[in-house]
Amino acid sequence: MGPSGTALPSPSSDVDVAATVKACLAAGDTQGAREHYGDLVRRHQRKATRIALYYLRDSAEADEAVQDAFVKAYTHLQTFEYGRSFEVWFTRILVNSCLDRVKSRSRRSRWMVAAEDLGDANPMDRAATPRHWSPEARTLERERGRRLMEAIGRLPERQRLVVVLSQLEGASTREVSDMTGLRETTIRVHLFRGLRRLRTLLADDPVFRRADADGGHSA
Amino acid sequence: MIERHLKRWAPRRTRREHLGDDALLEALLARLDPTAPPSRHTTHVTSCEPCSAAVSRLGASLDEATRAARYVADETIGADRLARQLEVIDRRLDGQPARLLRFPVRARAMRTQPGARRWVAMAAACGLLFGLAAGRMLGPAPAPSDAGAWPTGAADREASSAHEPVLADEHLLVEVDAALARTLHREFRVLDELTPRSVDVRRGRR
Numbered sequence: 001m002g003p004s005g006t007a008l009p010s011p012s013s014d015v016d017v018a019a020t021v022k023a024c025l026a027a028g029d030t031q032g033a034r035e036h037y038g039d040l041v042r043r044h045q046r047k048a049t050r051i052a053l054y055y056l057r058d059s060a061e062a063d064e065a066v067q068d069a070f071v072k073a074y075t076h077l078q079t080f081e082y083g084r085s086f087e088v089w090f091t092r093i094l095v096n097s098c099l100d101r102v103k104s105r106s107r108r109s110r111w112m113v114a115a116e117d118l119g120d121a122n123p124m125d126r127a128a129t130p131r132h133w134s135p136e137a138r139t140l141e142r143e144r145g146r147r148l149m150e151a152i153g154r155l156p157e158r159q160r161l162v163v164v165l166s167q168l169e170g171a172s173t174r175e176v177s178d179m180t181g182l183r184e185t186t187i188r189v190h191l192f193r194g195l196r197r198l199r200t201l202l203a204d205d206p207v208f209r210r211a212d213a214d215g216g217h218s219a
Numbered sequence: 220m221i222e223r224h225l226k227r228w229a230p231r232r233t234r235r236e237h238l239g240d241d242a243l244l245e246a247l248l249a250r251l252d253p254t255a256p257p258s259r260h261t262t263h264v265t266s267c268e269p270c271s272a273a274v275s276r277l278g279a280s281l282d283e284a285t286r287a288a289r290y291v292a293d294e295t296i297g298a299d300r301l302a303r304q305l306e307v308i309d310r311r312l313d314g315q316p317a318r319l320l321r322f323p324v325r326a327r328a329m330r331t332q333p334g335a336r337r338w339v340a341m342a343a344a345c346g347l348l349f350g351l352a353a354g355r356m357l358g359p360a361p362a363p364s365d366a367g368a369w370p371t372g373a374a375d376r377e378a379s380s381a382h383e384p385v386l387a388d389e390h391l392l393v394e395v396d397a398a399l400a401r402t403l404h405r406e407f408r409v410l411d412e413l414t415p416r417s418v419d420v421r422r423g424r425r
Contacts, residue, residue, distance in 0.1 A: 034309075034312065037312075038305065038309075041305060041308060042301075042305070045301050045304060045305070046293070046296055046301065049296050049300075049301070049304070050289070050292045050293065050296065053292050053295065053296070054288070054292060059295070063300070063303075063304055063307075066304060067304060067307050067308050067311065070308045071308060071311045071312060074312055104389060107389075107392050107393070107396065108392065141287050141290060141291070142287075142291055144283075144284060144287035144288075145287035145288045145289075145290055145291030145292070146291060148284050148285075148287060148288045149288055149291065149292075152288070167281070167285055168285055168288055168289060172252075172254070173252055173254055173255070174254065184254070188248065188252070188255060191248060192244065192245060192248055195244055195248075195281070196240075196241060196244055199240065199244070202284075208280075208284070
């Protein structure tokens with residue numbers, strides 16, 4: 001999957017790359033398939049890691065979930081239908097990979113002693129900020145992001161998933177439906193409830209109150 | 220009929236009061252999702268300037284919060300991290316383990332009593348295997364692990380059937396869960412009695 005020595009065609013869309021990988025696999029060209037698949041991984045890796053991180057709130061677990069998902073996607077690429085969105089298809093695999101980890105985590109917490117504070121309890125704390133920002137702006141942005149992530153982590157599972165995919169990653173209701181297998185009306189309900197809950201959780205947070213203080217609305 | 224009802228309801232609401240937080244959020248979500256059915260507050264929002272402004276402000280603050288979360292997450296995902304991920308994916312696709320855990324060197328230097336240790340380890344392993352096998356035979360069939368879980372699609376069903384390396388401890392925990400879910404514990408006690416204990420072995424050596 002590393003840099004290729006041979007000249008490869010540069011397919012434009014994900015679906016084309018996926019089709020090329022499938023064609024390479026069918027022709028027994030594993031090397032070619034892996035090179036093209038590497039391109040596909042690079043395109044979606046960041047977003048996938050972000051989703052897993054939002055959802056699992058643990059750096060190492062997020063990485064493993066993403067790796068699992070990419071390996072599964074490669075293994076089952078034959079089932080991917082041309083014309084469908086690769087991103088939606090892959091995100092569904094990723095979401096299930098994250099859910100498996102959540103289930104496994106709850107099982108472990110029942111039977112094993114939790115490893116408290118392994119030095120990476122909150123990966124968000126390590127985030128860097130652009131140099132051109134003022135120290136206050138940097139602190140505020142980081143703090144807002146961190147608080148929001150914490151609040152998202154406190155949402156019920158389905159609300160969290162829908163808020164992450166729909167609100168944070170900007171997927172449409174139809175796409176979220178394809179990714180999660182939930183009905184569109186159910187997604188709208190979960191999104192509404194999730195955002196309402198987030199609002200309640202962050203209502204007393206000075207970091208967010210400060211942002212809202214600019215405009216008032218008397219209800 | 221619904222529209223007529225909404226039209227009748229909306230002016231009354233306008234005269235009475237502005238929208239509350241939940242109604243504003245509902246109106247915002249309806250505004251953001253073009254495929255969503257019209258909100259019952261849409262009429263009010265279009266005719267009430269303060270409410271319209273409040274919906275816009277709510278949308279802006281939501282965008283701001285989203286941007287902050289995304290920014291923080293993106294900063295955590297550096298190029299080296301992505302490169303490491305890619306490397307692991309590559310190794311796994313090659314059929315190699317994702318990581319190599321070395322056995323501590325110090326343990327090799329420890330003084331061992333090969334005979335007794337081997338015997339205890341073998342007895343424990345046999346007891347465990349025998350217990351699990353008996354549990355499977357005597358107890359009711361364990362519930363499938365996906366029962367009551369999230370609905371999965373064809374792609375994922377396919378994916379979950381992949382021959383992934385299963386972690387031993389994870390498997391053991393699943394087995395423990397399944398065993399405790401059963402009502403037949405007596406068989407395990409009998410098997411437990413049959414299995415030698417390390418304490419007895421140590422006493423015997425003395």
